[in-house]
Amino acid sequence: MLAPLIQKLSLVWIGFTTVLLAHYIVHTLGTHRTLRKIPGPAVSTLLWGEEWDLFHSKPGSLYVNWHGRFGRVVSFTGAFGHQILSITDPRAIHFILGEGAYQFPKPAGVRAWFKATLGEGILWVEGKVEHEFQRRLLVPALNQTSVRGLTSIFLETSLYMADQWTKLLENHETDQLEIEITYWAGRFALDTIGRAAFGHDFNCLSGDPHELAEALDGLTNNEHRPSSFYMRALFWIFPSILFIGKKGQMIREVKRRLGSEAKRMWSDTKTLQDSGNQTLMANMLRCDDSSQMTEEEVVSQMRTVISAGYETVSAIVAWMLFEISIHPKFQEQLRLEIASIPEPTFDQLNTKFPLLDAALKETLRLHPAILENHHEVFVSPSTSNDKHFYLSTQAAQTITVPLSEPLAETGEMRLVVPAGTLISIPVNVLQTDKEIWGDDADEFQPSRWLEGGKGVATLPKGRELFAFSAGPRSCIGKSFAMAEIKVGFSHKIHAKLTVMQALMITLLQRFSFQCKHEIEPFQSFVIRPRVKGENASSLPLLVTRL
């Protein structure tokens, strides 16, 4: 009885797989044919393409090498022959991130990752109408005006962290102690985002074990395993790999923990119904559109904001402290600048600390948390502007991307890209391009932001930061992050300070930093530091009480 059924099902499965495979081969060959004139590295291995080398080299270094050799548009191969374009041409980038943004959605694999960890929130959603709807819900609570109201939370959290460090030092026989910065930066980011965005204290800075923080750390510190390579190389073409094995289990665990925290916060806010509550969640609840959202959609949004804020802010805090620790003269100048305005307002944070501002921009330039901005060419009937015929029968659509300089191989000021092609914008290459940033582009040189003493407005054209991306899908947490990170470093306890008035604490005013280890970047969800040769994220800095 069962045998014929199994046989039939097997035949259906084989048929289905063959059709998918045939479609994949035809599509891949078609893409190769259209992109054959685009230069790039020779394929390293047939099975993995360049994925093996990308995974095992310093994050971003291969992109620097390729763009140095082949120009601003480079074609390379991923696993199983799929084609990827890496683009640093400024006109093309403005088109992809700006006017053409909705024709270049996130690749299916990246969306599957966001769905698996965070749910169907703003980082996952695609399509102009759906995306703009989600953005309308979140933007008002994270713009400059709203962020002003959050300054006291930033200050209190910073003060709390500095107090915790002081306690650690007090229990130590000398005034110096090696402190694991990545641990504290992560907990600082989680507590700040929890309190500022949701009015909820995760209380991770207490130093006690914390399940959510540990689940997030677990995912970060799992990247050295072979399973991470297979996942990274294959999720572009087989997104379901994200659900397999131990890593799949960790992803589900992070989603579950973020979800249960989010549900708890959502129900607390609804119960309180406080009209003075200006947190992101309360604003979301008041927004007319929110009634159209299900609880799961709201929870996905909250998971997304927690994760987007936590991952990036904790990484940038760590990198900034690292740079400060290895530039002692600059550290001293920064301390002097901060001491000159002991009780800054939010506006002063943005304008009166040129050195601090420059240090933050320089950190974001050299250590973009999101190193590659990934897209997949999507052609809808209304956006297609070319039609080509492949293998005589396969009709495929293309999009034409404008360029700022002609392609060496074709002499054309445009790039024709078939639907389904993956595009990577390597932010590190853009932000260390010597033609734009000068010969010292690879060095931490905050003074480049102060040319003429007038700041970024006087900088040569092209010196843009892409660390927050650009266009309709750029970071909505930028104002929040810039203020948050600066507060984390720039305030000292003032004699007149009360907790609520939150007069400033500054790590720099209370501590000095030195780095005694060789630190290297590694790729997890974002680019994080670790001691060279170690597996987990780590940045032990020697902290001295001043």
Ligand code: HEM
């Ligand atoms: C230094 C800190 C930060 C950096 C470097 C950063 C960077 C970025 C980048 C590059 C993107 C675009 C991602 C993509 O295209 O896939 C993005 C999007 C986003 N960021 Fe941030 N981010 C930071 C902090 C924050 C914070 C603190 C929040 C929330 C409070 C936040 C919320 C978001 C959200 C919701 C999006 C999705 C926007 C959309 O798709 O329309 N980010 N961020």
